[in-house]
């Protein structure tokens with residue numbers, strides 16, 4: 072293999088720890104879900120690593136193994152969970168409170184879930200205004216907080232006999248911050264940690280601790296977190312894969328399925344109005360304008376980049392795109408979204424598409440957490456490090472090398488992911504050209 076020492080992954084031996092900042096709706100649905108699957112109570116629907124398959128070789132070869140049979144992923148039986156939260160509820164209590172999974176289903180998993188208690192969190196109310204809790208670390212400065220998180224990781228690894236660990240951020244969305252000078256170089260970033268600079272968010276502290284320990288890190292929220300040059304260079308130096316940002320679920324998942332289709336058929340779009348009601352704790356956090364701003368930026372860029380209005384001004388130059396999220400407690404985690412899409416076709420004749428998605432946010436997010444944890448672990452065993460763009464498939468706002476255009480089209484993202492797996496395992500990449508089949512036909516004449 073040629074790309075900077077990337078090699079065929081070594082086998083996944085021993086236990087894999089999955090550490091999660093934020094044991095709320097997504098994290099508890101993920102952990103309870105894996106435990107339910109392990110007990111044979113349910114299927115891991117929505118997880119590409121568990122239920123997806125991948126074509127290998129030519130279509131005529133008929134080789135279509137399951138992804139988990141093709142690449143050496145950690146098995147679900149080898150996963151161990153831990154995490155941090157500002158509340159003291161164990162995972163059973165937190166899952167009950169989140170009201171995503173049925174209480175009777177959770178009851179059957181009570182012993183496993185109760186044993187997972189949150190470690191005390193790195194938290195700053197300046198970054199998340201609408202919640203507060205007692206389970207928070209105290210230290211002289213932000214570097215000391217990072218050291219405490221590193222101690223937590225070491226202890227967790229030792230107590231649970233883990234061979235490897237990955238971290239997936241599932242905590243609340245932090246307020247919007249722009250990258251600035253202290254986020255550029257690792258030296259300046261570390262000095263800012265020692266100075267407790269207010270421009271370093273809690274999620275950056277977890278990410279720094281994770282990368283310092285060589286623990287792969289994925290960011291499920293739209294916060295900057297590891298999407299800053301200082302942490303990208305740390306991840307490269309320490310041979311650690313990173314990926315982000317913002318799990319692609321719900322309305323944005325639909326957008327990246329529908330928009331590439333409209334674009335592919337050169338249909339015009341004059342407007343796309345998206346609105347949501349959401350009643351969980353995430354919705355409450357996003358009710359604060361500064362936290363919503365972070366989410367809005369993440370959600371808005373998707374259509375811009377799929378339609379590329381600068382290249383196609385006649386089709387998309389006038390497109391009006393608006394995204395709204397309203398906190399509406401009665402719905403809990405069962406979000407409802409409406410999209411009104413004004414499109415136009417041949418000779419400019421207008422048409423409309425309405426999408427009303429009654430989705431379950433955490434049900435869509437949980438399999439993403441699983442896949443990211445397993446794929447990041449795989450990446451590390453293949454010597455991959457730094458930004459893992461092939462995992463864009465899972466994110467609303469994929470992290471890419473600075474200056475590189477994002478790829479939001481879910482079908483292209485899937486091709487990239489599958490070709491990366493083929494590449495790692497020494498299989499031919501698939502271009503979908505397919506002319507060779509017809510050549511064979513001509514030769515047989």
Ligand SMILES: NC(=O)c1ccc[n+]([C@@H]2O[C@H](COP(=O)([O-])OP(=O)(O)OC[C@H]3O[C@@H](n4cnc5c(N)ncnc54)[C@H](O)[C@@H]3O)[C@@H](O)[C@H]2O)c1
Pocket residue numbers: 092093094095096097098155156157158169192193194195199202204240241242243244245273274291292293317318319320321351352353356432433435436
């Ligand atoms: N549910 C989805 O479909 C979805 C999709 C994309 C992104 N996300 C993001 O994933 C994250 C989790 O979503 P959720 O629905 O589980 O939210 P949630 O509010 O139920 O859970 C978040 C948890 O994080 C905790 N927390 C906040 N700050 C923390 C910190 N600094 N350290 C440790 N814990 C902290 C909170 O106490 C809460 O328990 C949010 O940022 C959300 O925006 C969710």
